[in-house]
Amino acid sequence: MESPKKLYAGHELEDESRTLIGTSQEGCDDCEEDGGPPAVFLCVNCKVPIGDSLAWLGSEDETGTIWLKTTTNNVVVSNEKLVSTKLNECDCIYSLLSCGGCYSELGKIYTCTPKNLDYKRDVFCLNVMSVASYVLGSTPHKVLADEDDEPITVESRMLVETDIQRIKSVLMTLEERLCALESNFLPKGQ
Numbered sequence: 001m002e003s004p005k006k007l008y009a010g011h012e013l014e015d016e017s018r019t020l021i022g023t024s025q026e027g028c029d030d031c032e033e034d035g036g037p038p039a040v041f042l043c044v045n046c047k048v049p050i051g052d053s054l055a056w057l058g059s060e061d062e063t064g065t066i067w068l069k070t071t072t073n074n075v076v077v078s079n080e081k082l083v084s085t086k087l088n089e090c091d092c093i094y095s096l097l098s099c100g101g102c103y104s105e106l107g108k109i110y111t112c113t114p115k116n117l118d119y120k121r122d123v124f125c126l127n128v129m130s131v132a133s134y135v136l137g138s139t140p141h142k143v144l145a146d147e148d149d150e151p152i153t154v155e156s157r158m159l160v161e162t163d164i165q166r167i168k169s170v171l172m173t174l175e176e177r178l179c180a181l182e183s184n185f186l187p188k189g190q
Contacts, residue, residue: 037137
């Protein structure tokens with residue numbers, strides 16, 4: 001049986017050594033050196049962050065999983081150890097991963113694997129159907145500030161605070177006058 005393909009940033013990994021095959025990045029103008037802009041992985045149900053692409057190890061199309069070396073504290077590892085009965089994962093021991101926000105199942109972490117599946121051991125294997133992602137810098141940005149606006153400095157802040165104090169004192173004086181006028185119009189005994 002052919003070993004599953006392992007990918008990192010869109011590049012195939014050699015089977016046991018985890019070295020990249022064909023790491024050319026031709027035609028990728030806005031990609032960083034590691035294969036692309038950073039991404040944040042979220043729980044598909046409650047949208048809490050569960051990991052990011054800085055912990056990316058690879059993916060597997062056949063099982064529909066992505067692999068991360070670390071996750072956030074929002075990923076809960078079950079204390080219960082389960083034995084896989086799947087044909088291609090026979091004799092694997094794993095724990096289920098769930099979301100700390102909504103308790104939905106996210107994937108597995110294998111603690112014991114046969115030699116041909118060693119690359120999955122102690123790796124967070126997340127179901128792609130349970131994970132949403134957001135690529136940083138993927139949305140267009142609008143600049144709202146006018147080019148004529150000056151940055152806030154200590155001096156400009158002090159001027160604004162002085163103006164606020166003047167406005168407060170004027171409002172206090174107006175409130176006192178208004179209270180005095182209202183008291184003249186109220187019928188006596190109320």
